Amino acid sequence: MGVRSFLEDRTGLGRLVRGAVGEEIPGGARWAYVLGSALVAALAIQVLTGLGLMLTYSPGATTAWGSVYFIENRVALGWLLRGMHHHGAQAMVVVLGFHLLQVSLTGAYKRPREVNWWSGLCLLLLTQAFALTGYLLPWDQKGFWATQVATSILAVVAGDAARDLVVGGAELGTATVTRFYALHVAFLPAALVGLFALHLYLFRRHGVTPPPRADLSLRARFHPDQLLKDLAAGLAVLLIVAWLAVLSHGAPLDAPADPASEYPARPEWYFLWLFVLLEHIGGRSQTLGLTIPAAVILYLFALPLLDRGEDRGIRARAPWVGSVVAIALGVVALTVWGLVADARDEALQAARAVADQRARRAMALASSGIPPEGASELLRRDxxxxxxxxxxxxxxxxxxxxxxxxxxxxxxxxxxxxxxxxxxxxxxxxxxxxxxxxxxxxxxxxxxxxxxxxxxxxxxxxxxxxxxxxxxxxxxxxxxxxxxxxxxxxxxxxxxxxxxxxxxxxxxxxxxxxxxxxxxxxxxxxxxxxxxxxxxxxxxxxxxxxxxxxxxxxxxxxxxxxxxxxx
Incomplete structure (x- = not known):
């Protein structure tokens, strides 16, 4: 008995692979089906680059910034590794957002795929949690102040006790870094693997959802028709992420965290819509500012239970499609509003210029060595x-x-x-x-x-x-x-x-x-x-x-x- 026959007899992997690649696709292979594979590619980038970063990163208020600086400036191609991790996270948000929008427009959340939809929404929320916990890990000004804002929101929603539990005390410090690191590399990945496995299992169980007016008499096998399209999409994600990492020469690293300083705190662009919502509506009523996104999330979870008709056509589902499009356009509009408002805010831009100068100075000082007390001493002693x-x-x-x-x-x-x-x-x-x-x-x-x-x-x-x-x-x-x-x-x-x-x-x-x-x-x-x-x-x-x-x-x-x- 050969090795191949031995493995097939003991594991049955061959039958599983043949069943997967030989699966027929109703309506034929389509580029519209590649977003799931593109998401897998983005996730693979995050896993591989994250493992590479873990080899050098040192969690702690006195060591985190220095280890990230070392990755960026001393480790061979460390800047590329960190840059791909940074831009790969943004790619996951974009691809997952488009994937969920596509599912909602085609009505692919309808019976019997409700749990697929719910697991996808949970994956989106989990991706945001990865971003929030990853923010803090460099222990720079941007991550520190973004986490201050996020944990203050947590205190409003769940109380000071919940905030202190997450932070590890009244103030952000080493306990916060280690807790966020544990969440980022252990607890959240475990939840992600479970959700992803569930999502993939349900997808395999129910198959793809062809467009409402597709000719179902057309048939194509996953291999090679759809597989080639999926591989092309995954390769495109990889190349775009690598190109962005090269273009930016890694990922931004602000000055070391300094609780005593002033900083023009702004979130990443994919959280900017929420920042604008909280600033302009939450400024008058923070509870209202938090209620709106919570209501939107609950509505999206309830969508399969509300849209129960058999017809998946856009016209037949105009109110539901319109609501989802309105939500998407609202997020885009608030994001653009935030970007334009920030660009026109002279005081903010001046503060941003000061922060950038401090970051450059910290980099220059770090090139001569970082004090044992931590990178925060670089500027404090300068x-x-x-x-x-x-x-x-x-x-x-x-x-x-x-x-x-x-x-x-x-x-x-x-x-x-x-x-x-x-x-x-x-x-x-x-x-x-x-x-x-x-x-x-x-x-x-x-x-x-x-x-x-x-x-x-x-x-x-x-x-x-x-x-x-x-x-x-x-x-x-x-x-x-x-x-x-x-x-x-x-x-x-x-x-x-x-x-x-x-x-x-x-x-x-x-x-x-x-x-x-x-x-x-x-x-x-x-x-x-x-x-x-x-x-x-x-x-x-x-x-x-x-x-x-x-x-x-x-x-x-x-x-x-x-x-x-x-x-």
Missing amino acids: PETRGPELFAEHCSECHRLGGRGGEKASELHFFGSRRWILALVKDPAHPDFFGHTKHRGMEPQTELGESALYAVATFLESQGADGREVRDMTRIPAGERIFRESCMDCHLFGHEGRATGAADGPDLRGYGSEDWIRGQLVAPDDPARYGESHEMPSFAEQLGPEEIEILVQFVRRERRAGVSLHR
């Missing part, structure tokens, strides 16, 4: 990102930066540079410097001459810069000599100066350096700074050491920024 935020929160009420901010203290754009110092010594009372403060003791030093002022400004710039930042270093000795001769009646330079007792300016040794700026932030009332005449509060209690260091680095960076200052 002066370029966190610096402007801290400045806006704690400094901009008094100081300006590039012309924006308060007018109680000096402009800090280009602070400590030769250009800034030169403008200061020429006109200390200008609004860019001490014009809005009570420090009016310093007179313009224009009598020293342009060349001497240039040398002094170069010398003082060198106090806060390494040698690579200072041009015309040959002017430094002359600048120091002029400074000692003309400035040390009012200013200390380390332990030197203030011989006349008229000293009312700060110590200028290390002026503009990290230590000098740090001292000004922590102890502006220090005699080496502005003493009792200071107007600036100490930030020693308001900010932690790490935040102070970020502000120090941020202000230091401003010396390198080009800006038009008063001359």
Whole structure:
């Protein structure tokens, strides 16, 4: 007995395969029948790419973003794998939506196929559940805030206890990621396999539903007539998904999740209709906003029980067909409305641009390594990102930066540079410097001459810069000599100066350096700074050491920024 005969005798698989491929199709093979196979192809893409992602992905609030970054940028063709998983999910939504629309238009949900229809609707809802749980897994801003919205809706529908059970506590964190991951890769796939097996069994039991006016005398076998069409449809899905993945070079990855930040939260396009519905109707009554989609879903489940006539023609079923088409058009209209409204919302687009910039910055920082504390520390420790935020929160009420901010203290754009110092010594009372403060003791030093002022400004710039930042270093000795001769009646330079007792300016040794700026932030009332005449509060209690260091680095960076200052 050969291997083939042995397997056939023990399993009967051969008879099953021959029965499947040899099945006759009433009305002949049709392209209209390929959507089911296209859906199988999309599902196969999701399963295979998902298994590939599982090999590297690490669920957890401190590890998820980093592992996704690693997949996108370090794993060979990882970007393609993740891109196909991302676009494959969207392909499943599209194909399944069209498949259900086709079934409803042809009346294929009628007796005896009611359970087919119900299992298909459950598959659609399950697909949405996959999308919702998959959102969060990268632990980026988009997924985090989308999940915040989704779980807040869950709290409205089922109560806070249900939300806390899903989230794993009051706040989103590692417990949420691990629970969503378990749902995404274990519980939901198990439910999907069961539903898909039921759907396929019922399809095999009842066969295809030919169009209402089809000539049933025409017969074709599944193999090769319909099989070739199904394979072509599956291949088309694969190629389109791969093309989209290449076109987008993977899937989007936003900045690491940051609960303390602001983010223009928007769902994926296939949930946008629901977002618009909740925002414009739920804004006045959230219960009403949730009731409408729930009522639509219940109506679709009840459709086979309501449309009980024998005739499956569209004209005979006009009210039922019209209702389904109206629902589909409503979803499309709300989606387009949301896309257009977002495109015209200047504030949203500006916030989106900031979010995109933060994402690019996080990627750039991650290329040098991710801290053990997690990817969220990348931007939290970055002066370029966190610096402007801290400045806006704690400094901009008094100081300006590039012309924006308060007018109680000096402009800090280009602070400590030769250009800034030169403008200061020429006109200390200008609004860019001490014009809005009570420090009016310093007179313009224009009598020293342009060349001497240039040398002094170069010398003082060198106090806060390494040698690579200072041009015309040959002017430094002359600048120091002029400074000692003309400035040390009012200013200390380390332990030197203030011989006349008229000293009312700060110590200028290390002026503009990290230590000098740090001292000004922590102890502006220090005699080496502005003493009792200071107007600036100490930030020693308001900010932690790490935040102070970020502000120090941020202000230091401003010396390198080009800006038009008063001359």
